[in-house]
Amino acid sequence: MQGRIGYIGWRLFQIVPTTFTIVLLAFVLMKLAPGDVIDVVAGESGGATPEYMAEMRELYGLNIPIWQQFVHYIVSLVHFDLGYSFRENMPVADLILSRLPATISLSLTAIIFALVVGVMLGIIAARYRGSFLDGMISVFSTIGFATPLFWIGLLLIVLFSINLRWFPVSGITTVGADYANDLSYLLDVTRHLILPAFSLSLFFLSMYVRITRSSMLEVYGQDFVRTARAKGLSEWRVIFGHILRNAALPIITITGLEIGGLLSGSVVVETVFGWPGIGRLAYDAVFSRDLNLLLGIFLFSSFLVVLMNLVVDLLYVALDPRIGGRRS
Structure with missing residues (x-):
């Protein structure tokens, strides 16, 4: 203790x-x-x-x-x-706080979508290792990992905003819209959020697929997994009750680093989609040479990275008490 x-x-x-x-x-x-x-x-x-x-x-x-x-x-x-x-x-603090809600909504939506979908795809790929399905998931993750965020954003705008007209091109709300109630406002923000959140999440989703698949394959051959199967547990119960729990440490690490580093990716996505968040504010500060503002944003994002690393370390201690016995 x-x-x-x-x-x-x-x-x-x-x-x-x-x-x-x-x-x-x-x-x-x-x-x-x-x-x-x-x-x-x-x-x-x-x-x-x-x-x-x-x-x-x-x-x-x-x-x-x-x-x-x-x-x-x-x-x-x-x-x-x-x-x-x-x-x-x-x-500067007031400026950052005024843009923080937009960045939080974009980042949390992206990280939750990437975490849920990426981990599930990684589980499926590990479960059916070497199959056609595993190959397709691996190809998808490779494409998502290698494709630049700005190119994905522009492609989505051309396809879904300009050609199909399903989603708005940019902004967080419709200019000049008269909202009847809070629900209509929330729906409008959600429509504007879908494309930038998906663009930002695709890279991280691909990382989750790779990390989850490799971590689970490392655990698959261990003795406690064979013991769980010998007890007559179903394969999916073995996966979620034993394998995924022991393969969670790398996933937690990636999640902490991604949350702390989302601002770097949001600079590109927020600029492409005109999303009024901290990333767009940093982009404008560079061109206006507003060093106080740029330094404040950099300090805020850096402190977020340090804080998330601390949270990850604390989660490590909670999941594996052996870690608390040594200092790194």
């Missing part, structure tokens, strides 16, 4: 130096990039005098050394302040 508590405490302690290192590297890399938001504003306005640009940099604290800017940023983070978006003219 003490070993498990010590392991959990050690993993919690590692969040602090990990987060600090991420903030330091992200801050330095973004500050080393040429140009800033003042250059963008000056370019859009048709030009500005050097005196005006120097005054604006002094106003926003961009004229002091990088190490002083970093110290000020760390002090702000201690007070839960992610800074101010000069481009959007509002706090």
Whole structure:
């Protein structure tokens, strides 16, 4: 018991130096990039005098050394302040929170669909290993794994939005729609959600198929599986009651990493489908050189990855108590 508590405490302690290192590297890399938001504003306005640009940099604290800017940023983070978006003219935290519901709805829909369908296909492929069905599932997963997200999104738009007109092309709601009630609003959002969620889920679905199939095949030949069959249990009961449970650790690992890393994929999908989430916000921040906003989004997504890794470690301890006895 003490070993498990010590392991959990050690993993919690590692969040602090990990987060600090991420903030330091992200801050330095973004500050080393040429140009800033003042250059963008000056370019859009048709030009500005050097005196005006120097005054604006002094106003926003961009004229002091990088190490002083970093110290000020760390002090702000201690007070839960992610800074101010000069481009959007509002706090970065408020911007992220305003776009978070759209990204959560897209990401959760994609990960749930990928998890359920991918695991089921992986189970079927392992159950009928070497069959035609196994081959078809393997081909499908290979195609989904190798196809770029943006190409899938564009293909779905051309087929289902432009040709068949089954789903909207972009956005989260119909522009100018007058909703009679909350249900009609929810249905409209759902129609807009289907194509981007499927595009985002296809890559992860393919990973689930591969991981589930390989994990289950490793467990199939173990002694406890033969014992379960010898007791007269049906094959599907053996699969769900014994094999899948023992093959769950890799699936949990992938799920944790995917949830933490969904933002990278959502940048592409949200841009293609015009989905107003954090990924689209990051895309706009890059082109507007809004480094405060971009750094805040990067910090948020990085912290999400660190947090999900911690959750996965805790689940490992719950599923396999032996893990708590050693530190990695």
